[in-house]
Amino acid sequence: MPSLSPYLNATPYQKARYMTRKGNIYSVVPDRAPEEIFETLAESGEVRIERIISDAHASPEGFWYDQDESEWVMVLEGSAGLRFDGEEEVLVSKPGDWVDIPAHVRHRVEWTDPGEKTIWVAVFY
Amino acid sequence: MPSLSPYLNATPYQKARYMTRKGNIYSVVPDRAPEEIFETLAESGEVRIERIISDAHASPEGFWYDQDESEWVMVLEGSAGLRFDGEEEVLVSKPGDWVDIPAHVRHRVEWTDPGEKTIWVAVFY
Numbered sequence: 179m180p181s182l183s184p185y186l187n188a189t190p191y192q193k194a195r196y197m198t199r200k201g202n203i204y205s206v207v208p209d210r211a212p213e214e215i216f217e218t219l220a221e222s223g224e225v226r227i228e229r230i231i232s233d234a235h236a237s238p239e240g241f242w243y244d245q246d247e248s249e250w251v252m253v254l255e256g257s258a259g260l261r262f263d264g265e266e267e268v269l270v271s272k273p274g275d276w277v278d279i280p281a282h283v284r285h286r287v288e289w290t291d292p293g294e295k296t297i298w299v300a301v302f303y
Numbered sequence: 304m305p306s307l308s309p310y311l312n313a314t315p316y317q318k319a320r321y322m323t324r325k326g327n328i329y330s331v332v333p334d335r336a337p338e339e340i341f342e343t344l345a346e347s348g349e350v351r352i353e354r355i356i357s358d359a360h361a362s363p364e365g366f367w368y369d370q371d372e373s374e375w376v377m378v379l380e381g382s383a384g385l386r387f388d389g390e391e392e393v394l395v396s397k398p399g400d401w402v403d404i405p406a407h408v409r410h411r412v413e414w415t416d417p418g419e420k421t422i423w424v425a426v427f428y
Binding site for chain 1: 322323325326327329330347349352373375387399401405407408409426428
């Protein structure tokens with residue numbers, strides 16, 4: 179009789195293989211996103227990789243991100259304006275633009291693209 | 304007399320701001336890359352974020368990556384074929400396709416796009 183739970187009989191290598199996951203960063207983007215969407219693509223104790231979908235969202239008036247973790251973030255589709263506390267200039271980010279933000283560097287999303295979804299990949303570490 | 308080294312007088316917050324770095328993942332791709340190009344975009348003790356540029360490269364015959372770290376990797380431009388030890392099927396990866404590979408899951412790059420550079424972003428964690 180074949181095992182009903184092959185996982186139980188798997189070798190450590192096979193178990194690791196089962197944990198190999200995949201996806202496409204552009205897939206299953208909803209037509210409308212009333213709230214920003216945050217999805218964890220991978221994580222361990224020290225790192226979290228997220229896909230973020232913004233639909234013309236911006237940080238609330240007067241709000242600053244002030245994070246305990248560093249964040250490396252890249253725009254893949256759409257566009258966004260990032261502001262850093264103490265700077266006048268807004269950093270306009272287009273597909274492929276990345277920024278590595280040390281912990282506690284206060285920043286906010288001034289705007290995201292009004293015409294299409296903005297897809298980000300972010301690594302918190 | 305203005306300070307010759309404003310960094311020395313900077314507050315901790317200003318020092319962190321100086322460490323905020325940015326770039327574009329598609330920028331400055333050489334016309335030809337005789338060897339694969341690996342660039343570290345960000346790192347800390349626990350994580351390393353790399354841009355990798357392949358120019359029709361493949362892993363050497365019989366070679367398998369067998370890494371102590373997990374790797375989350377995404378193709379941004381071009382295409383690639385990934386093979387996992389013990390599997391016949393090659394995982395064809397196109398722009399936006401990502402795979403999260405646990406430590407010690409043996410894999411190799413069977414091929415990368417012969418017609419254009421393949422740009423990857425990889426997070427080792």
